[in-house]
Amino acid sequence: MRTNLYKVSGLLLMVFFFVSCKKNFLEVVPKGKLIASSLKDYDLLMNNASFYQMTDGDLTMLMGDELAAEQSYFQNSNISNLRAFAWEDVIYNPGDVVMYVDNRLKNLYICNKIINEVNGVSDGTASQRMALQAEALATRAWINLGMVNYFGNPYKETTAAADPGFPIITEANINAKNFKRSSVKEVYESIINDLKTSIVNLPLKGAFATRMSRPAAKGLLGKVYLYMGQYQDALAQFNEAFTDLGNDPSAASLYDYNIAFAPGGDFLPFGRSGPDYPGSNYLKYKESVLLKTNSMAGINSGIVLRPETMALYTASDLRRQLYSNTHVDLTPIPGGLLRKYTQYAHLGIELSDLILMRAETRARTQDLAGAKADLKLLRINRMSAADAEVPANVSTQVDLIKFIIDERVREFAGEGQRWFDMRRLSTDPIFSTQHYKHYMYAADGVTIAKSYDLKPVRFTLRLPQAILDANPGMSDNP
Template sequence: MRTFKPRYIHCLVLFAVLAPQLSCKKEFLEIVPKGQQIATMTKDYRQILNTNYLTQSNASVYMGDELAALQPFINEHTLRAQRLFKYAERIYEADQLPEEMSSEEGYIRRLYVFNKIINEVMDSQGGTEMEKKAILAEAKAGRAICNFLFLTDFSTPYNPATAATELGIPGLTKADVTLTDFKRQTKQESYEQIISDLTDAIPDLGPLEHRRKISRLAAHFYLARIYMAMQNFDAAKQQLDEAIAEIPKSTIPLALYDYNKVLDPDADETWFPLLLGLFLVGSPQPAENTQTIYNIQVYAVSYVGGNANAFLLSPATIALFDPQDKRPNMFDPLEFNGSATFPLGMRHPIGFGTPVGPSLPDLYLMRAECRARANDLAGAVSDVELLRAQRTGAPAVPPAAAASKETLVRYILDERIREFAFTGLRWLDMRRLSVDPVYHDHVRYAHEVRSIEDVNSDGVAGDVVETHELDPKRFALKFGERMLRESKGLEENP
């Protein structure tokens, strides 16, 4: 999907507001000198909040089980991407900081700004009490979302039986760059802090009025996502119902796109043509995407040259789509800038960035899963078919899939793969399913590297030449030696 990166605008605004506190050194939390005041007026805090964009780490994209890799192109990609795909124990070298933490868009810098706002905005000047509370609420919700993304990368999946003793993430609530103690909370404490922030924020959040502003709808959505990660599907369903009740209150358009039209090259409303193999000319910008509730994006793979051919939808994923489904048109079956077709029907994504924040498709599929798990099969089918009517010429859930709770849940999980392939959202599902007593086998615990050559001389290209098993310990990235050296009390993942 055609998008643009806000990074450069973002950097200019942050430097204008926060300068000159960014240091040339790249230590764990080195952002502003001690005692440096960054704002005094309420409007200053609003400006800072409006530029503190959240992005999802692209690590989750490379690790999703809907992907395969293709030789020789994977060998030309970045070492980090190769290691993530291969579920390697080491992602970074000993002298490197994880980019998920230390980059401009990393969790630590985002948390610093959210904490600065939370701790200071109520004492700011020039704003009403209502304005200050609204800014505080958005910052608390932003901190919660950021911490959940942090947990997704650096802690293993939540297991109710062990969460009270397993490690979560550091509970960072102060905007102090001199802080040196980064002892990790338990996983239970980390999740409880996230739930507390979102719950506290909701009363002072407003309706959806901008896709870069956290609304009540977005907060209810994220509470549901948290509860689903915790296997509390009843609580998640309650939040999803609250979220859906917020949809009519939106002051901007919220609606599903009809992929039967916008992904049909021959339809009047089509997003095609495909420009240089890079993006669909007519597809909406993030701020105008009517399916998006809150715009969080992931910038996953390079779409230039051979790197665009390195990671593809696997043959098993391609097999999940029926012939009338239009979603495969979001992916290109041809090699980048070439006429050769990928073997076994594999495809690579079109576009530079993918919206992965709260969205209407995710909202309906999350509620469908919660309904199915509660044995409300008719309600679950209704939610799935609401989405599928906009995706395929065969929207009905097959009778065999709707016959029982378990078959329907599995069908919905497959529908999530069809809808969210190559976004990183499958990795979130893999994490929670890996500890699910019933659906843990709905995860493929291995990645395949296939060859574009006919390596076995059997007349068919795409043979498997490498297999990389997913050790459950790799659900959490390692912090690495340098980060441990610079962060007192931080414990490494196994």
């Protein structure tokens, strides 16, 4: 599967085994082959850092409209960064390896190998084998949700059956070839089936924060339904995820920024990388229901926040302390522009994301009081209690939904979430008139040197050329 879908040379998973397995196991593995014969062998596969600590430069992190760029720094970025920020049709050169796709395909191969083979091992109990298979199924669903949101149109019920998505790959077969794109609807149905199948056998708590659990899978299923606009179904899954989390006293919990930024707090002292918070220290994962991070090193130099983004924060909002008025080299950013200290984007299932997604589905299903309660649950941990209540002028359903989307910007600005929200909201009548722009600021930090408009077609990325070359006849996106 790997070498034909996406032409990448190498020894498949040999690097993986050098990291994960004992030397005496390596000594009996034929070169270029993957052999796992025990439950432990298969379980070790899910511990590789490629599943949770990614360094693959996912350029969608540059594509949210909450961001701007400071020209004197950002103009020195590589060409792919510049193209992604400008929402160009072609981001990569033909010979480039798109690492965030390559890595996910590698992990998809591993998931399929576990799904299809682990029940054939002789050791372990049946429940242990089914739990590991369930974890691989749910992880496959996470991978496929990413792939269909990179390369398939935003989900729209009236067109999803005809919109090209991404191939549904269920076999760990390196000899398979000439894959065809499944429809967006088919990919979503496959994701839902994997998650529903996995949930019944997943543990309440994963072996590590990086491993899939029942509440993480339920939260992910809720997110899938949210992307599909099936809000009642999404709300049911979010409620079940919170019930599961409540049954585990060691489950994820929110940092209270009022305490974390106080003397002796968890986020202090400030260093060159800013506060010692999850965005600069991936070991601080108490808010992670499922920990998956991606390094932003190399793609965020010169990236700042739009003044309109910073205007969304009230004076007492302690999330403002996550921003700096200097570049990484400590030179001042001109014009009062600010950058976020973020080094690690959290892309798994975060407790704050679950709270805001449930708030949105509550608002969309007319439970305005419940939505406001969820908002307060998050906001009272981010600012003074006096400002944590939803403002009184946010009174209608539409007002509240828009406020929740703005809260998502306040919570996740600069962390790679926004482009995916922009995608799904593009099919929502409430946001149908939204127009997205990027600005490049000149040396004074005030004058706009360049501006870029997002064409709706670029809510969908073009397929990497290597995939098209390896699969003759596969159609690309416009």
